[in-house]
Amino acid sequence: MGENGGDINLRANEKETMKQQIVTPKRSLTKETEDLLNKQIVMEGTSSAAYLSMASWCETKGYETSSQFLYKHSEEERMHMLKLFHYVNEAGGHALQPEVSKIKHSFKSLREVFDNVLQHELEVTQSINQIVDHCFKIKDFATFNFLQWYVMEQREEEVLARRAVELFDLIGEDGVGLWMIDQEIGKLEAYAAKTSGQMGG
Numbered sequence: 001m002g003e004n005g006g007d008i009n010l011r012a013n014e015k016e017t018m019k020q021q022i023v024t025p026k027r028s029l030t031k032e033t034e035d036l037l038n039k040q041i042v043m044e045g046t047s048s049a050a051y052l053s054m055a056s057w058c059e060t061k062g063y064e065t066s067s068q069f070l071y072k073h074s075e076e077e078r079m080h081m082l083k084l085f086h087y088v089n090e091a092g093g094h095a096l097q098p099e100v101s102k103i104k105h106s107f108k109s110l111r112e113v114f115d116n117v118l119q120h121e122l123e124v125t126q127s128i129n130q131i132v133d134h135c136f137k138i139k140d141f142a143t144f145n146f147l148q149w150y151v152m153e154q155r156e157e158e159v160l161a162r163r164a165v166e167l168f169d170l171i172g173e174d175g176v177g178l179w180m181i182d183q184e185i186g187k188l189e190a191y192a193a194k195t196s197g198q199m200g201g
């Protein structure tokens, strides 16, 4: 190969390298972390859909305050999901719209609704903790730091859900009990904010 031919090849290689850099810029978010965050997106999207379904059931049964509480929480879960969307995309990944299926539409009782909420929130906490642990191990401190918001949020969400379940034993479901429980559920936000020492969304 002559000198000119070598130059042309070199320039072609440089062009190819430039093209690759534009198409796939370097990023610190690993594929594994991106996948874990996308799984968390599925979880938050599922929470939003599940709480919307619970809100609807409560509304049809006349549990007005519980219904409002759950409609609001459905919105909050969507916000949790969107926060992850923006983080993943800004970090160079691709946030994926989750497939949400197997949403429960009917419940045996109001108590079952809030038992399900508590169970679900415990699973969300576990999932967040696993991603935080993963980020710490691989020294992805940006994502580790981003996830601290979720760690604190879960603390409040668990307090809310646990307190809701406790109401059923404290008040009892007989007579006007269920009506009272429904009223008390409306006061839980203020209670959780007070006990966790913060106002959270």
Ligand code: FEO
Binding pocket: 044, 047, 076, 077, 080, 121, 124, 157
């Ligand atoms: Fe966003 Fe209640 O977990």
